[in-house]
Amino acid sequence: MELSKSRFLQTVSGVTFAGLALLGQSTAHAEDALADGKLTVGMEIAYPPFESYDGDKVVGFDPELATLLSNKLNVEAEFIDAKFTNLILGIKSQKFDAVISGMYVTPERILVTEAIPYARTGAFILTLKDAEIKPIDENGLCGLKVGLQQGTSWVKDLTALSDGYCAENNKGSITIQEFPTAPEVSQALISHNVDAQVEIAGAARMFVERSRGRIEISSPELIYPQTMGLFLKKGDMALKNKVEDAMAQIKADGSYQMLIDKYELTAVSE
Template structure:
């Protein structure tokens, strides 16, 4: 009887082990992606489906890897923390490459864009450059890379001229930053060019008043030290960038891919 019981226990243990191995195999077949789905046209929900540039791009990358992809809606300010806590494998959320972020995460650059200024349509205030924002209330999505640059404008251009600093007001999402402008609670909004154009088109009450300011490189973000995943993703991204589907995506969103010089400049803060 003891021998029979031992055999049954052994078979049960083996069965549990196989189930666990099966579960791990399934998990490894899914690439989890952290993205802020309140940032159209790059990242948004179309019904219940994650859509936009980054969603389409990551589907191409996952296909190249032979994996399924799962998007985890995460507010922008929490993305770097989330990937470092292993809440997801990679960030794909129009994440600008900056020296400060590069100290916290690894990057795989894949796109280039830039910021612009939005103002009220038919309003009296039509800023065309950052210095025009001295003494003004400016809305922005929380944690945006350009906030530090606007603070530099305040200290180097506004205050020396006896003008008040730029009053940057951060909001959890870009639509909330736009709504603050529409409501007259701020004087202008600083936003990515494609996102700003989308907000202007949808609201009918906002207008872009500047050309692209602060050109930026965008990259996937990964937890530092994850060399195996970084190598696989970098290889997949390189292959996707050669595809007609990716080239079509770039045209659709009026963006481009950065060159090595631009990536280096973004990483050392000179872009």
């Protein structure tokens, strides 16, 4: 249907004013989020080396990254402990401004958040040191009971592997057992309740170190390489722009690369 000139101008004006209103709301939210001098960051503080408690202090890669970014934003980083499965919900309900918690950027998460990639890594397979079966890659998990932390992307990956490769080659299905936290998966492995654990590389190395020789990494190479991201509320472009600018600054001054090297991660260029 064609519009008269006057109606067309009214329609364009309405869209323009609506767009400006949304832009104003986005800018206002970014200012509100930082107005109290804090950037509140949700994370599960039971996931070394990414985040854990050292006494009353939160330590690890993610709090260090959050602190670097907050310094550039001229605010203080405040950490809020939450279950991994509740972190994205926490952004949507504005319980915190951002999530930085060793979380992968996935299509499902991009649909409901704004994501800023900050590092690349992958997973290792963990088994008991005296285990009879020690998978060297994900295909070796066929027929085994595998422990995973709830909410991780590997649940979907291993389900697809089990239904595809394992079934097609008559190698037995993968039995996936989920636990609330990654340390609980390691405890289940030590207790022989699961045959293997799939865990992000940095945490896997930490669990091996803390197991006193009971657990080892069986896969020589990383499996399921992924990009980790910082997550913000969907549509909050003003805050995203501020954080991206802060990220660019820590990359420029070298502090980002020093942190990446410290935790043996791979940097992202964008």
